[in-house]
Amino acid sequence: MVPDSLPPNTTVADVGERIMVARIVSACGSPPEVPTSTALVGPGDDAAVIRAEDGRVVVTTDMAVEGRHFRRDWSQAVDIGHRVAAANCADIAAMGAVPTGLVVALGLPDSIEVAWVEQLMSGLVAEAARAGASVIGGDVTAADSVVVSVAALGTLEGREPVLRTGARAGDVVAVAGRLGWAAAGLAVLSRGFRSPRALVDAHRRPQPSYAAGVAAARNGAHALMDVSDGLLIDAGRLALASGVGIDIDSASLIVDEPIASAAAAYNLDPLQWILGGGDDHALLAVFAPDAQIPEPFVPIGRVIDAVEQQVQPGEVRVDGRIPEVAAGFEHFRR
Amino acid sequence: MVPDSLPPNTTVADVGERIMVARIVSACGSPPEVPTSTALVGPGDDAAVIRAEDGRVVVTTDMAVEGRHFRRDWSQAVDIGHRVAAANCADIAAMGAVPTGLVVALGLPDSIEVAWVEQLMSGLVAEAARAGASVIGGDVTAADSVVVSVAALGTLEGREPVLRTGARAGDVVAVAGRLGWAAAGLAVLSRGFRSPRALVDAHRRPQPSYAAGVAAARNGAHALMDVSDGLLIDAGRLALASGVGIDIDSASLIVDEPIASAAAAYNLDPLQWILGGGDDHALLAVFAPDAQIPEPFVPIGRVIDAVEQQVQPGEVRVDGRIPEVAAGFEHFRR
Numbered sequence: 001m002v003p004d005s006l007p008p009n010t011t012v013a014d015v016g017e018r019i020m021v022a023r024i025v026s027a028c029g030s031p032p033e034v035p036t037s038t039a040l041v042g043p044g045d046d047a048a049v050i051r052a053e054d055g056r057v058v059v060t061t062d063m064a065v066e067g068r069h070f071r072r073d074w075s076q077a078v079d080i081g082h083r084v085a086a087a088n089c090a091d092i093a094a095m096g097a098v099p100t101g102l103v104v105a106l107g108l109p110d111s112i113e114v115a116w117v118e119q120l121m122s123g124l125v126a127e128a129a130r131a132g133a134s135v136i137g138g139d140v141t142a143a144d145s146v147v148v149s150v151a152a153l154g155t156l157e158g159r160e161p162v163l164r165t166g167a168r169a170g171d172v173v174a175v176a177g178r179l180g181w182a183a184a185g186l187a188v189l190s191r192g193f194r195s196p197r198a199l200v201d202a203h204r205r206p207q208p209s210y211a212a213g214v215a216a217a218r219n220g221a222h223a224l225m226d227v228s229d230g231l232l233i234d235a236g237r238l239a240l241a242s243g244v245g246i247d248i249d250s251a252s253l254i255v256d257e258p259i260a261s262a263a264a265a266y267n268l269d270p271l272q273w274i275l276g277g278g279d280d281h282a283l284l285a286v287f288a289p290d291a292q293i294p295e296p297f298v299p300i301g302r303v304i305d306a307v308e309q310q311v312q313p314g315e316v317r318v319d320g321r322i323p324e325v326a327a328g329f330e331h332f333r334r
Numbered sequence: 335m336v337p338d339s340l341p342p343n344t345t346v347a348d349v350g351e352r353i354m355v356a357r358i359v360s361a362c363g364s365p366p367e368v369p370t371s372t373a374l375v376g377p378g379d380d381a382a383v384i385r386a387e388d389g390r391v392v393v394t395t396d397m398a399v400e401g402r403h404f405r406r407d408w409s410q411a412v413d414i415g416h417r418v419a420a421a422n423c424a425d426i427a428a429m430g431a432v433p434t435g436l437v438v439a440l441g442l443p444d445s446i447e448v449a450w451v452e453q454l455m456s457g458l459v460a461e462a463a464r465a466g467a468s469v470i471g472g473d474v475t476a477a478d479s480v481v482v483s484v485a486a487l488g489t490l491e492g493r494e495p496v497l498r499t500g501a502r503a504g505d506v507v508a509v510a511g512r513l514g515w516a517a518a519g520l521a522v523l524s525r526g527f528r529s530p531r532a533l534v535d536a537h538r539r540p541q542p543s544y545a546a547g548v549a550a551a552r553n554g555a556h557a558l559m560d561v562s563d564g565l566l567i568d569a570g571r572l573a574l575a576s577g578v579g580i581d582i583d584s585a586s587l588i589v590d591e592p593i594a595s596a597a598a599a600y601n602l603d604p605l606q607w608i609l610g611g612g613d614d615h616a617l618l619a620v621f622a623p624d625a626q627i628p629e630p631f632v633p634i635g636r637v638i639d640a641v642e643q644q645v646q647p648g649e650v651r652v653d654g655r656i657p658e659v660a661a662g663f664e665h666f667r668r
Contacts, residue, residue, distance in 0.1 A: 040390060041495055046428035046560050047394035047488070049495050052386035056374060059470065060381035061485055063439035065477045094380035105397035105483045136393065143399045144479060149439045151395055151485030154381070161375055161383050226380050241378075
C-alpha cells in the first residue's frame with residue numbers, strides 16, 4: 001500500500017495518530033503479515049517476531065533527543081535516522097554480532113511535518129539495511145521535542161559474544177573506523193560553518209564498519225566495544241571492565257587531512273578530537289599478541305598490567321603518560 | 335556491588351553519567367558477567383544477550399513521556415516504572431508469548447534526583463519480574479523532561495504468534511482484565527481528587543494478566559491484542575486487520591463498583607470509561623464459536639461479517655448500534 005500524497009507542510013497533528021502510524025509502517029517496507037528474510041511478523045501488530053536461529057538474541061537500546069544529540073537545523077531527518085540506527089547497530093556489532101531487526105519509538109511534537117517523519121524513517125530503514133537488518137516495529141507518541149529511541153536485535157550466528165572483560169596484559173589494542181571525524185564536524189557546525197564537508201557529513205551520518213565486529217570475533221578478539229563517547233573514555237571503560245590499563249601509541253593515530261586542516265584553522269590540537277570525540281562509532285578491539293588482526297583494524301596500543309605498571313585499573317595512558325586532553329563526552333556534566 | 339548511600343536530593347547532575355549508569359545497572363540486579371535464567375549477558379556491556387530457545391524472539395517497544403503519559407506529581411517513580419513495563423509486557427502477552435527481557439532507555443533532566451531514577455528502575459524491574467522477565471540493558475541520556483522508552487522481548491515457547499488478523503464472522507469476542515479503571519482513575523486525579531483509591535491505583539499501576547495471553551494462545555484464539563487505547567478503538571483495529579466487524583453486548587460489560595460510584599459522582603455514563611478508556615492493558619481475544627474460553631476471559635460480543643451485516647470492515651457496534659461515546663485515546667488529536 002503506497003501512502004497517498006499529502007499537501008506540503010502537513011503536520012502530524014493534521015493527519016492524527018492513525019494515519020501517521022500507517023505511513024510509518026508503510027515506510028518500513030512490507031506489511032506485518034508478509035514475512036521477510038528475518039521478520040516472521042513485521043510492524044503493525046502488538047509486537048514483531050524475528051528469527052533467532054542460534055537460540056540467543058543480542059539486544060541493545062540507544063535514545064537520541066533533539067537539542068542534545070541532534071538539531072533539526074543542522075541535520076536532515078534522513079541523516080538523523082541514519083545516525084540513530086548506526087549507534088544501535090554499532091552496539092550489536094560490538095558484541096561480534098550481526099544486526100537483524102530494529103524497533104523504533106518516536107516522540108513527536110504536534111507541529112512536526114509528516115514528510116519529516118517519513119524521511120527520518122527512511123534513514124533508519126536504509127542504515128538498518130546497510131547493517132543487514134530491517135525495521136520491524138515501533139511506537140509513536142506525542143512529545144514536546146523529537147525523541148528517537150531505538151532497540152536493535154542481532155544474531156551471534158553461533159559464536160560467543162565478545163565482551164569488554166577479556167583484555168589481558170600484553171594484548172594489542174586496535175581500532176576499526178574513523179576517530180574524531182564526527183566531533184570535528186560538530187565543532188565546524190558549532191562555529192556556524194558547513195565545511196570541511198567531509199567532517200560535517202561524518203557528524204550527520206557516521207559510517208561504522210559493522211563487518212569489523214564479526215571479523216574481530218572470528219579472529220578471537222579478547223574484548224570488543226563501540227567507541228561512542230570518545231576513545232579515551234571508552235578505552236577506559238574496557239580497561240576497567242577487564243581490570244587492566246591501556247597505553248595508546250599516539251604515533252599510530254592517523255590524523256586525516258580534513259581533521260588536520262580544521263584543527264589548524266581553529267588552532268586546536270587534532271588529538272583533542274581523535275582521543276576525545278565520540279559518535280563515529282569506531283570499534284575498539286583487543287587481540288592476543290600473536291593473533292592475526294583482521295581488516296580494517298589498525299593497532300593503536302597495548303594492554304598493560306595495572307599492578308606491574310602501577311596504574312589504576314581502567315587507566316588509559318598515551319605514550320606512557322596521562323593525557324592532557326579532555327576525556328570525552330559525558331551526559332549530565334556540570 | 336551495593337551502591338553507596340547518597341545525601342537526600344542528590345541529582346543526576348550531581349553524580350554524573352558514570353555513577354548514574356552504575357547505580358541503574360545495580361538496580362537491575364546481577365552484573366553483566368553473571369548469567370541469569372534468561373540473560374546470558376546482562377546490563378553493562380555494549381548489548382545484552384538473552385536466550386531465545388525456540389529460534390524466534392517477540393519484540394515490542396513503548397515510550398512514555400512526562401506530561402503526556404504520566405505526571406511526577408500524580409504518580410510515584412516506582413508506579414511509573416510498573417506502568418511502562420506493564421505496557422510493554424502486555425504487548426508481548428498479546429502475541430501469546432511470555433516476556434523474557436526488557437531494555438530501558440531513559441531521557442532525564444539534570445535536576446532529577448538519583449533516588450527517583452532508582453525508584454523508577456525498581457518499578458520496572460518488579461513489573462518485569464511479575465511478567466517473568468528481567469531488565470537486561472539500557473541507555474541513559476540528558477533530556478528536558480523524563481522519557482522512558484522500553485523495548486520488551488518474549489518467547490513463544492514453540493507456539494505460533496496470535497495476530498490481529500484471524501477473526502472470522504461468528505467468532506466470540508472476549509476480554510481478560512479490567513476495562514475503564516485506569517481511565518476513571520485519571521479522571522479522578524484530573525479533578526484534583528485522590529479517591530476512590532482503587533481507581534487511582536489502577537491508573538498508577540495497571541495489572542495486566544500476562545498469563546491470559548498464553549492461555550488464549552493455548553486455547554486456539556483466532557486473534558489477540560492488548561487494549562491500550564480503549565476497547566472501541568482497539569477492537570476496531572483488530573476488526574480492521576481481520577476485515578470484519580465486531581458487535582459488543584453491553585450487558586456483558588461489568589460495571590465494577592468503584593467505576594459505578596465515580597461515574598455517579600461526576601454524573602457520567604460509566605460506559606464512557608469502559609468502552610473508551612485505555613491503559614488497563616486488558617487482553618482482547620477472539621475465539622471460534624465452539625472453543626473453550628479460558629479463564630480469566632469473559633465473552634463480550636461477536637465477530638460479524640462486514641458484507642452481510644453491511645458494516646465497514648473495522649466497524650465496532652454496541653448492541654447492534656453505532657456507539658455514542660468517544661472512541662478512545664489518540665495522540666495528536668486536535
